[in-house]
Amino acid sequence: MPWEPDTTRPMEPTDVSDPRYYHKVVDCQWACPAHTNVPAYIRLIAQGRYTESYLLNRQSNVFPGVLGRTCDRPCEPACRRGRLEDKPVAICRLKRVAADLRSDITQFLPTAPEVKNGKRIALVGAGPASLTVANDLLPLGYEVTIFEKNHEPGGLMRINIPSFRLPASVLDDECGYIINMGAEMRYGTPVTSLRSLLDEGFDAVFIGSGAPKGKDLEIPGRHDAPAQVHIGIEWLANVHFKHIERIEPRVVIIGVGNTAMDCCRTAKRLGATEVKVVARRGRAHFKASPWELEDAEEEQVEIVENHAPKRIVVENGTIVGMEFDVLEWREDASGRQKSTVVKITVIPCDAIILAIGQENAFPWIERDSGVEFDADGMPIVDRTTHQSTNPKVFFGGDAAWGPQNIIWAVAHGHQAAISIDLACQGRAVTDRPPPGMTLVSVKNGLHSWSYDNDFDPSARQVMRHEELAKRFRDLDCEVELGFTPEQVATEVSRCLNCDIQTHFTAPKCIECDACIDICPTNCLTITTNHSPEHDLRQRLSAPAINLTQEIYLSEALPQTHRVMVKDEDVCLHCGLCAERCPTAAWDMRLFDLIKPAAGAASEHGELVQA
Amino acid sequence: MTSIAKPPVRHPSLRTNALGLTIRDYEGGMSTLCAGCGHDSVTAALVQAAWELALPPHRAAKMSGIGCSSKTTAYFMKQSHGFNSVHGRMPSVTTGAAAANRELTYIGISGDGDSLSIGLGQMAHAIRRNVNMLYVIDNNGVYGLTKGQFSASADIGSKSKRGEPNEQPPIDPVLMALAIGATFVARSFSGDKKQLVPILKAGLSHHGLALIDVISPCVTFNDHDGSTKSYRYTREHDLEVVQADYVPIVAEITLPDSESEVRTVQMHDGSAIRLRTTAPDYDPTDRASAVAHIRACQVRGEIATGLLFVDGESHDMHDRLKTPESALVDLPFSQLCPGAKALDSLMNRYR
Numbered sequence: 001m002p003w004e005p006d007t008t009r010p011m012e013p014t015d016v017s018d019p020r021y022y023h024k025v026v027d028c029q030w031a032c033p034a035h036t037n038v039p040a041y042i043r044l045i046a047q048g049r050y051t052e053s054y055l056l057n058r059q060s061n062v063f064p065g066v067l068g069r070t071c072d073r074p075c076e077p078a079c080r081r082g083r084l085e086d087k088p089v090a091i092c093r094l095k096r097v098a099a100d101l102r103s104d105i106t107q108f109l110p111t112a113p114e115v116k117n118g119k120r121i122a123l124v125g126a127g128p129a130s131l132t133v134a135n136d137l138l139p140l141g142y143e144v145t146i147f148e149k150n151h152e153p154g155g156l157m158r159i160n161i162p163s164f165r166l167p168a169s170v171l172d173d174e175c176g177y178i179i180n181m182g183a184e185m186r187y188g189t190p191v192t193s194l195r196s197l198l199d200e201g202f203d204a205v206f207i208g209s210g211a212p213k214g215k216d217l218e219i220p221g222r223h224d225a226p227a228q229v230h231i232g233i234e235w236l237a238n239v240h241f242k243h244i245e246r247i248e249p250r251v252v253i254i255g256v257g258n259t260a261m262d263c264c265r266t267a268k269r270l271g272a273t274e275v276k277v278v279a280r281r282g283r284a285h286f287k288a289s290p291w292e293l294e295d296a297e298e299e300q301v302e303i304v305e306n307h308a309p310k311r312i313v314v315e316n317g318t319i320v321g322m323e324f325d326v327l328e329w330r331e332d333a334s335g336r337q338k339s340t341v342v343k344i345t346v347i348p349c350d351a352i353i354l355a356i357g358q359e360n361a362f363p364w365i366e367r368d369s370g371v372e373f374d375a376d377g378m379p380i381v382d383r384t385t386h387q388s389t390n391p392k393v394f395f396g397g398d399a400a401w402g403p404q405n406i407i408w409a410v411a412h413g414h415q416a417a418i419s420i421d422l423a424c425q426g427r428a429v430t431d432r433p434p435p436g437m438t439l440v441s442v443k444n445g446l447h448s449w450s451y452d453n454d455f456d457p458s459a460r461q462v463m464r465h466e467e468l469a470k471r472f473r474d475l476d477c478e479v480e481l482g483f484t485p486e487q488v489a490t491e492v493s494r495c496l497n498c499d500i501q502t503h504f505t506a507p508k509c510i511e512c513d514a515c516i517d518i519c520p521t522n523c524l525t526i527t528t529n530h531s532p533e534h535d536l537r538q539r540l541s542a543p544a545i546n547l548t549q550e551i552y553l554s555e556a557l558p559q560t561h562r563v564m565v566k567d568e569d570v571c572l573h574c575g576l577c578a579e580r581c582p583t584a585a586w587d588m589r590l591f592d593l594i595k596p597a598a599g600a601a602s603e604h605g606e607l608v609q610a
Numbered sequence: 611m612t613s614i615a616k617p618p619v620r621h622p623s624l625r626t627n628a629l630g631l632t633i634r635d636y637e638g639g640m641s642t643l644c645a646g647c648g649h650d651s652v653t654a655a656l657v658q659a660a661w662e663l664a665l666p667p668h669r670a671a672k673m674s675g676i677g678c679s680s681k682t683t684a685y686f687m688k689q690s691h692g693f694n695s696v697h698g699r700m701p702s703v704t705t706g707a708a709a710a711n712r713e714l715t716y717i718g719i720s721g722d723g724d725s726l727s728i729g730l731g732q733m734a735h736a737i738r739r740n741v742n743m744l745y746v747i748d749n750n751g752v753y754g755l756t757k758g759q760f761s762a763s764a765d766i767g768s769k770s771k772r773g774e775p776n777e778q779p780p781i782d783p784v785l786m787a788l789a790i791g792a793t794f795v796a797r798s799f800s801g802d803k804k805q806l807v808p809i810l811k812a813g814l815s816h817h818g819l820a821l822i823d824v825i826s827p828c829v830t831f832n833d834h835d836g837s838t839k840s841y842r843y844t845r846e847h848d849l850e851v852v853q854a855d856y857v858p859i860v861a862e863i864t865l866p867d868s869e870s871e872v873r874t875v876q877m878h879d880g881s882a883i884r885l886r887t888t889a890p891d892y893d894p895t896d897r898a899s900a901v902a903h904i905r906a907c908q909v910r911g912e913i914a915t916g917l918l919f920v921d922g923e924s925h926d927m928h929d930r931l932k933t934p935e936s937a938l939v940d941l942p943f944s945q946l947c948p949g950a951k952a953l954d955s956l957m958n959r960y961r
């Protein structure tokens with residue numbers, strides 16, 4: 001929710017009993033769509049408790065091994081460490097550490113009850129969204145049937161993400177944990193009619209069929225040598241199924257998203273020697289994650305900026321090159337980027353891969369099935385409940401609102417499972433369980449805390465990569481080797497433990513200034529609360545200019561009736577304020593978000609027997 | 611006291627002063643005083659004052675004696691010189707150091723025990739000599755290091771932690787300093803940095819001895835009900851009679867016309883202090899008026915704070931002794947030590 005300051009009146013005291021406040025302080029967890037408890041799982045890794053760390057991860061993101069290699073990492077740009085120095089904590093790759101080093105977890109997984117609750121749920125597609133729904137509903141006694149057009153589970157995680165980034169065994173394990181709870185798998189069964197699916201008597205249908213259609217580029221020459229022009233995700237799928245095992249030496253990839261990165265690196269492994277990724281705009285506007293760009297460039301892929309495709313040059317029925325407008329971008333008076341063509345150029349090539357985006361396709365949903373579509377051909381789906389206009393039909397993952405990434409599909413799956421559970425128990429899908437929290441002091445004794453509060457100035461650890469020659473020899477050779485034990489030990493200590501909250505009790509404060517004097521990052525101020533927030537932000541020990549970060553405001557202090565203000569922006573959670581506080585007005589408290597989950601309705605003793 | 615050192619990481623928008631230093635560069639080691647000790651706030655105020663003045667840390671000397679207060683010189687300006695002397699002897703050691711090298715900025719930190727008991731004579735004579743130094747007394751009314759016995763500054767009737775009242779009259783360092791000719795006398799409170807920092811800056815710029823008595827509560831032995839040097843008591847009885855603004859040399863001094871009570875005192879180094887009194891009959895440049903007013907406050911049970919007296923015409927020890935303009939170390943050896951012949955002729959003058 002956007003932060004909107006009241007510009008007219010002084011701030012009200014902060015209500016920290018609302019879980020939202022402390023949740024937002026944990027930047028990584030707040031940014032993660034599935035609200036993975038990052039600091040807690042990093043602490044478990046630090047203690048060598050990899051299995052527990054993996055299980056904690058799994059509660060939120062279901063696929064720690066997969067996501068530890070492929071996640072788009074919304075947590076890392078949000079990481080507080082990134083505001084103190086250049087680089088955030090390597091959260092994603094630490095997740096992989098927990099996954100790689102865990103012991104057998106099967107005994108700790110939830111199991112489906114013998115006696116079912118009589119509700120049958122159909123899931124369309126065996127990708128991350130559907131599997132998450134199954135993961136949440138199976139232990140509650142639902143009978144879950146998953147329809148999948150391929151012969152293996154995983155969806156795009158399997159066929160579109162190359163195995164040099166995500167080994168098949170990792171995916172097999174994590175899909176297996178869910179399927180083995182008792183999901184009925186119908187492989188090789190593409191759903192061709194929603195109506196007939198509904199006619200089978202399912203109590204709810206969840207559509208997690210992804211955005212399976214790659215966009216085409218209609219330019220002159222596009223269809224003159226069709227064998228040499230590929231659509232990115234289709235080509236990757238064909239490589240996965242071994243329908244394609246070679247590619248021509250000179251390859252041009254159009255587009256700079258993460259699919260383009262997978263295409264160019266796969267091409268290098270299929271015999272291409274000269275691979276160019278061509279973008280319409282400059283690097284700052286690329287969709288691909290920066291680390292994926294780096295990995296591609298490490299593999300000698302050339303990134304070409306500011307080139308707009310014009311036509312495919314075909315001679316004697318074979319592609320010889322692609323013609324581009326070379327663009328120069330300038331900001332116009334209204335601040336919009338406008339391009340002018342500087343010159344025209346031809347990049348010689350033998351094959352072209354189009355990786356310019358994906359689209360949804362629902363030819364199998366009858367337009368009179370009760371599911372309404374908007375003008376763009378997308379289903380109308382409620383953003384919170386994931387329910388379509390047919391109350392029995394729910395959407396999630398890329399199928400709901402177009403292509404995002406795996407972690408979003410997982411988040412959608414959890415929310416849709418809550419809705420499906422509520423709907424099946426005869427409750428309103430809007431009657432959702434609220435988030436909760438626990439807040440427990442971590443004080444062990446005088447200046448002793450149950451977490452490592454000392455700041456580690458180490459720099460972010462660099463991931464080790466397999467040598468190039470070995471990578472190009474074997475398509476399935478995983479590039480990232482994981483962190484060494486030493487790297488793990490260093491990287492975990494970079495985490496600031498933002499979930500260990502600085503908790504203030506105003507009536508105890510004697511206004512001695514000790515906390516303000518000791519705070520290494522000038523987060524604290526005692527001042528009068530006479531002006532609106534935007535003015536207060538300027539009056540602090542260090543101006544609180546990062547408006548995306550909250551400022552905490554206490555109740556009036558006992559002696560002078562001033563207020564304690566804390567700017568959350570660059571708090572190290574080092575606990576020095578609490579160590580220097582003579583009256584324990586400041587305390588360090590472990591915040592644990594209690595995430596709403598499917599089953600809350602049943603747990604309240606309102607299980608509806610069929 | 612803390613379990614870890616202050617992390618070296620700092621706020622990304624921390625500003626630098628004229629020397630290119632951030633305020634963090636003026637910090638020292640980690641304090642081992644009790645959590646909430648007023649002395650740590652005085653230290654923080656000193657750090658801020660020195661940073662704002664862009665004092666070169668390597669041209670300052672931190673001088674102290676014995677006591678909780680005297681430990682604090684370790685907690686700021688770690689690049690500066692320092693001398694931790696015998697109990698109560700900080701003033702004479704500083705006098706000697708200042709005699710030898712008049713170019714350093716001397717920051718003396720003492721307490722009510724160090725300066726008002728064992729070192730009372732030392733302090734008095736440093737004031738009389740007008741040694742060019744900042745003289746801070748962290749005044750908490752008790753001997754904290756020896757578990758809270760009353761010190762010489764404890765007020766009559768002030769109760770110890772065990773409930774016994776003090777019966778001996780207190781020594782007020784401010785009144786004593788005024789009586790023996792101090793040229794810069796102030797009182798402040800560790801819990802009020804808005805007042806304390808400008809006074810410290812003015813004191814550091816003063817040409818002569820700047821005595822600042824800082825009420826600095828002992829959070830462990832003297833912050834209870836019945837104490838007259840607790841945070842609460844000081845807040846309730848603090849009466850700021852003179853508000854001081856320190857105006858650096860570069861700033862243009864503009865006096866508000868309507869405020870007749872504003873007085874500007876030009877400092878030796880070209881900077882200035884603007885004094886705003888809250889009492890109409892108070893003149894912080896008039897010693898007799900200052901003494902009378904502070905005494906009157908004392909009778910009413912009020913603690914007069916602010917820059918209480920300043921003499922812009924102050925002559926320090928070197929002015930009076932007509933010593934060389936530079937530090938002794940910079941004198942040519944022939945001048946510093948003119949040899950046996952010169953000594954003989956000097957001796958002959960007394961025959």
